[in-house]
Amino acid sequence: MAGTAHNNNSETDREQHSRSVSPYKAGLHARCPNCGEGPLFVNGLAVRDACDVCGFDLSSADPGDGAQVFVILIMGALSALLGFIVMGALRWPLWAVAVTLFTFIMLGSIWMLRVFKALLIALQFHHDARQGTPGEGNRDE
Numbered sequence: 001m002a003g004t005a006h007n008n009n010s011e012t013d014r015e016q017h018s019r020s021v022s023p024y025k026a027g028l029h030a031r032c033p034n035c036g037e038g039p040l041f042v043n044g045l046a047v048r049d050a051c052d053v054c055g056f057d058l059s060s061a062d063p064g065d066g067a068q069v070f071v072i073l074i075m076g077a078l079s080a081l082l083g084f085i086v087m088g089a090l091r092w093p094l095w096a097v098a099v100t101l102f103t104f105i106m107l108g109s110i111w112m113l114r115v116f117k118a119l120l121i122a123l124q125f126h127h128d129a130r131q132g133t134p135g136e137g138n139r140d141e
């Protein structure tokens, strides 16, 4: 009885610690989903193998193409809106429109990719999402 309780304690301690960091806060600041302090990315958009601060294993982080979909849809709408404003309403010269839109799209896409990728990874670890295995559904019964 006591041994069972001890084993359960280490499991719940780990879960409570990893769930104490808000996945939205970790995502917005592109931080480690476990401690919320270590940087998540190396060289801009590549995910680290392990957190520099807490050593949390990030190699199983797999946001797939999820972040790109959000960025394409949101940046596409915002860029079109900005294009209409600077070209139609403000009547900027074409070179200024091109420079403005190019800068906006490049910087906005990279920033937004970091945020959404970090958010999806943080949510993945927060909800303990991973590949299912046969028979795992009976675990709690």
Ligand SMILES: [Zn+2]
Pocket (backbone or CB within 6 Å): 032, 033, 034, 035, 036, 037, 038, 051, 052, 053, 054, 055, 056
């Ligand atoms: Zn960490």
